[in-house]
Amino acid sequence: MKVAINLDKAQVAEMYRQMALIRLFEEQCARQYQQGKIRGFLHLYIGQEAVAVGAMSVTRKDDYVITSYRDHGHAIAKGIHPNAVMAELFGKVTGCSGGKGGSMHLFDIEKRFMGGHAIVAGQMPLACGLGLAIKRKKEDSAVLCFFGDGAVNEGYFHESLNLASLWKLPVIFFLENNMYGMGTLVSRARAAGKDIYLAADAYNIPAAQIDGMDVAAVREATAEALKRVRTGDGPVFIEAMTYRFRGHSMSDASYYRESSEVEREQVRDPIPAFKKLAVTEGLISEKELAQIDKEVEAAVTESIKFANESPNPPMEALFEHIIAS
Amino acid sequence: MAEIIMREAIARGLREALDKDERAFIMGEDVGAYQGAYAVTKGFFEKYGPERVRDTPIAEGVMVGAGVGAAMAGQRPIVEIMTINFLLLGIDQVVNHAAKLRYMSNGQLEVPLIIRTVTGGGAQLAATHSQSFEGWFASVPGIKVAIPSDPYDALGLFRSALDERDPVIFAEHALLYGFKGEVPDAPYKVPFGQAAVKREGKDITLVAYGRMVHVAQNAAKLFAEMGKQAEVIDVRTLRPLDLDTIVKSVKKTNRCIVVEEVWETGGFGSWIAQSVQEAAFDDLDGPVGHVGGLDVPAPYNGVLEAAAIPDAKRVLQKAKELFGM
Numbered sequence: 108m109k110v111a112i113n114l115d116k117a118q119v120a121e122m123y124r125q126m127a128l129i130r131l132f133e134e135q136c137a138r139q140y141q142q143g144k145i146r147g148f149l150h151l152y153i154g155q156e157a158v159a160v161g162a163m164s165v166t167r168k169d170d171y172v173i174t175s176y177r178d179h180g181h182a183i184a185k186g187i188h189p190n191a192v193m194a195e196l197f198g199k200v201t202g203c204s205g206g207k208g209g210s211m212h213l214f215d216i217e218k219r220f221m222g223g224h225a226i227v228a229g230q231m232p233l234a235c236g237l238g239l240a241i242k243r244k245k246e247d248s249a250v251l252c253f254f255g256d257g258a259v260n261e262g263y264f265h266e267s268l269n270l271a272s273l274w275k276l277p278v279i280f281f282l283e284n285n286m287y288g289m290g291t292l293v294s295r296a297r298a299a300g301k302d303i304y305l306a307a308d309a310y311n312i313p314a315a316q317i318d319g320m321d322v323a324a325v326r327e328a329t330a331e332a333l334k335r336v337r338t339g340d341g342p343v344f345i346e347a348m349t350y351r352f353r354g355h356s357m358s359d360a361s362y363y364r365e366s367s368e369v370e371r372e373q374v375r376d377p378i379p380a381f382k383k384l385a386v387t388e389g390l391i392s393e394k395e396l397a398q399i400d401k402e403v404e405a406a407v408t409e410s411i412k413f414a415n416e417s418p419n420p421p422m423e424a425l426f427e428h429i430i431a432s
Numbered sequence: 433m434a435e436i437i438m439r440e441a442i443a444r445g446l447r448e449a450l451d452k453d454e455r456a457f458i459m460g461e462d463v464g465a466y467q468g469a470y471a472v473t474k475g476f477f478e479k480y481g482p483e484r485v486r487d488t489p490i491a492e493g494v495m496v497g498a499g500v501g502a503a504m505a506g507q508r509p510i511v512e513i514m515t516i517n518f519l520l521l522g523i524d525q526v527v528n529h530a531a532k533l534r535y536m537s538n539g540q541l542e543v544p545l546i547i548r549t550v551t552g553g554g555a556q557l558a559a560t561h562s563q564s565f566e567g568w569f570a571s572v573p574g575i576k577v578a579i580p581s582d583p584y585d586a587l588g589l590f591r592s593a594l595d596e597r598d599p600v601i602f603a604e605h606a607l608l609y610g611f612k613g614e615v616p617d618a619p620y621k622v623p624f625g626q627a628a629v630k631r632e633g634k635d636i637t638l639v640a641y642g643r644m645v646h647v648a649q650n651a652a653k654l655f656a657e658m659g660k661q662a663e664v665i666d667v668r669t670l671r672p673l674d675l676d677t678i679v680k681s682v683k684k685t686n687r688c689i690v691v692e693e694v695w696e697t698g699g700f701g702s703w704i705a706q707s708v709q710e711a712a713f714d715d716l717d718g719p720v721g722h723v724g725g726l727d728v729p730a731p732y733n734g735v736l737e738a739a740a741i742p743d744a745k746r747v748l749q750k751a752k753e754l755f756g757m
């Protein structure tokens with residue numbers, strides 16, 4: 108984690124705040140799910156915070172973000188208010204999708220958060236289209252397309268990489284390799300085994316593998332990728348090595364991995380690591396971090412209160428927004 | 433005779449298949465180490481090993497296609513597609529390949545493939561994860577579609593599916609896995625193309641499949657409180673469709689309502705309704721009714737979702753509208 112030294116205090120504070128916020132938000136989601144406030148499928152981002160936060164720390168407001176169903180972290184890092192995310196998880200009308208999308212389908216088009224998409228790899232062709240639109244409009248914004256290691260085996264993945272490269276689309280393909288697609292270990296699903304980023308080579312896309320537990324490394328790799336993408340040279344592929352500390356979803360019985368493995372991986376936890384480094388390097392004090400923790404706690408508590416007190420969507424909402432008119 | 437849940441009935445059918453036929457094998461996402469997304473194949477991986485219970489990459493297209501290919505070469509593949517929503521990524525292999533090969537090869541080929549998949553809504557999984565496409569598949573000549581509503585039918589239909597020499601879509605409703613029912617110890621089968629009269633009555637015929645059979649049963653109870661006797665018919669296989677049993681009932685009751693979970697527009701039930709109309713026009717006291725899901729994508733919010741799925745009240749409402757019952 109040497110690159111962290113390049114950060115100033117405000118940047119450190121902000122990235123820490125984001126990661127801590129997402130972590131606590133997700134922990135609270137688990138609790139709210141157990142209480143039946145959140146229903147359906149719930150996929151937590153715990154362990155992967157450094158990826159969304161690092162990446163989003165160098166993107167612009169006009170950059171598009173699109174991701175899978177494991178989308179709370181990206182949504183919050185892209186600037187959607189935690190209240191609007193929590194309310195969505197509660198199915199309330201004040202949610203960022205009006206209570207109709209739920210955990211897997213968060214949207215905020217104003218913030219250019221183009222969705223959580225619940226069909227594995229389904230967001231990848233859409234990312235190409237967003238990139239195509241940017242290119243046709245001769246803008247210099249970029250698309251950050253997040254997906255998991257399971258998604259790389261869908262046809263969509265290969266079709267998307269090819270098209271983006273062929274047409275030089277401004278897309279960063281951001282693979283979050285958390286080692287499992289549901290219960291299937293990467294090496295049990297991929298003939299080429301690990302190092303998925305090498306697949307990008309087949310499509311002539313420059314690619315790198317980075318430590319997805321190191322928020323500063325993610326930040327730096329994203330900044331680098333954005334440079335290329337903005338100049339119109341075509342897509343970049345980043346494989347961030349990370350880990351999912353919780354089950355695939357709340358209904359995962361975890362037969363496929365030993366709890367000792369999860370415990371072992373805890374040493375890679377991105378948040379304490381960043382905290383320790385930042386303090387040791389004198390970038391921020393324990394006291395300042397504690398203050399941030401307090402603010403984060405207040406924000407999450409507030410989001411639950413907000414979600415609880417918000418009303419359900421009215422019955423008419425059932426028939427709204429199916430077609431334009 | 434023993435009472436078992438539907439999950440266990442299907443598991444029993446699968447075990448029988450693997451035990452008695454070396455050519456039979458299961459493949460699908462997380463059917464093995466994860467123990468099945470809906471736990472139907474729990475324990476299979478340990479018992480039968482990874483050759484016969486094959487975890488696949490997340491790649492529905494090739495999964496279905498490989499099933500078709502293996503069946504063409506004389507194997508008995510049982511492909512599990514986690515939910516019918518994801519079968520859309522393999523729909524070309526079903527429709528353009530599996531369903532066509534016998535015909536186009538002039539009978540030289542056959543595709544004895546079973547695709548087991550989970551259908552239906554009601555679990556607040558929102559728009560991409562709550563759909564009922566079994567009727568779409570049933571409109572394609574060359575394939576067969578079974579959809580059990582209780583453990584007895586699940587096992588009986590599955591045994592028949594194993595005898596089939598054509599591709600079978602075996603649709604299991606997500607909310608019925610825990611549904612209990614009597615299953616005999618002695619071997620039996622439920623043939624394809626044979627609807628079941630699940631409740632006898634003389635005043636109105638309610639035709640349904642999948643979970644809607646239970647909604648029809650609930651409606652029948654409400655009718656009974658009004659002094660009316662509803663006959664409930666479970667279609668059990670959409671293709672082949674047993675029109676005779678339905679028509680026979682309608683000739684007795686003179687009234688008919690078809691209930692299904694899929695969107696009302698273009699639902700397979702409309703085809704059933706139209707077929708009944710043609711076959712029993714002179715015996716009908718009014719038009720054949722059709723109750724389907726509201727024409728909206730499934731909303732996440734539970735209150736809205738419940739309003740979108742047919743229930744007994746809507747069946748009664750329809751009877752009142754059409755027949756003044």
Ligand SMILES: Cc1ncc(C[n+]2csc(CCOP(=O)(O)OP(=O)(O)O)c2C)c(N)n1
Binds near residue numbers: 256288289518
């Ligand atoms: C097309 C499709 N197939 C299957 C599923 C069911 N499913 C949901 S998430 C998932 C695993 C995806 O793993 P990965 O891409 O590694 O992402 P992660 O969950 O680790 O973030 C599966 C199989 C789905 N939603 N869509």
